[in-house]
Amino acid sequence: MSKQLAVGDPAPTFTLTDADGLPVSLSEFKDRSVVVYFYPKAETPGCTTEACDFRDNLASLQNAGFSVVGISPDTPEELASFTSNHGLAFPLLSDADNTVAIAWGAYGEKERNGKIVTGIIRSTVVVGPDGTVQHAEYGVDAQGHVARLRETLNVA
Template sequence: MSHRLATGDSAPDFTLIDAAGNDVTLSSLRGDSVVVYFYPAAATPGCTTEACDFRDNLASLGAAGYKVLGISPDPVGKLAAFSAKESLTFPLLSDEDHATAEAYGAWGEKKNYGKTYEGLIRSTVVVDPDGRVAVAQYNVRATGHVAKLRRDLGIDR
């Protein structure tokens, strides 16, 4: 299992391709707080719920100084279709080799219906303006996660 990040750790830098085919580099967002959330698969029920929750809360997160990046192992084409279908207005990034998920501790052993396998662990890491981890949450639930994150960050609607 990959190493999980903790508050105060330096957030691993990455450059990934977004749903529109553009490179997005975390270090280019220094000076901003960034919510980096990892989800297993675009267009699945839980991931759709979580993405739409981030979309619906994007204005208040932005007003509080947070940018949002969603990362999954999906290819760019699947991300583009998902983004368009759900009217998502924040970048979805493709991490097909799951190297970024591994660097963030969001890739590891999972259990489902009695089977054990390696996969993406639904996780959220908030990176502060200096590139350090402000919040690291692992094994989060798709439903209600954004509301809990907002409470943890002290963001009122």
């Protein structure tokens, strides 16, 4: 199980491929807060709920100074389809070998259908403009997550 990040930790850097096959680095969000969320699999019910919730709340998050980035082990092609099917207007990044998820504490054992499995732990980490963790949640429930996050971040 990977070590979970805590408030004040430096956010591990990354460069991953987006849905268009282009590299996106955490450093591109320097001087801006960014919500980095990890999800297990595009087009599954929970992941679709969460992505669409971020989509529907994107303007208010951006107006409050937050960018949003989603990360999963899906291929860029799967991410492109997911983005297109649901009108997602924020970057989805491919972490096929889970290297970034491990570094961010979003990979490990979890319970699914009564069984312990190893995989992506639905997680959200908010990185401040200085590159440090401002907020971290692990094992989040997709339903209502963005509303709870907005409340935590004081986003109207």
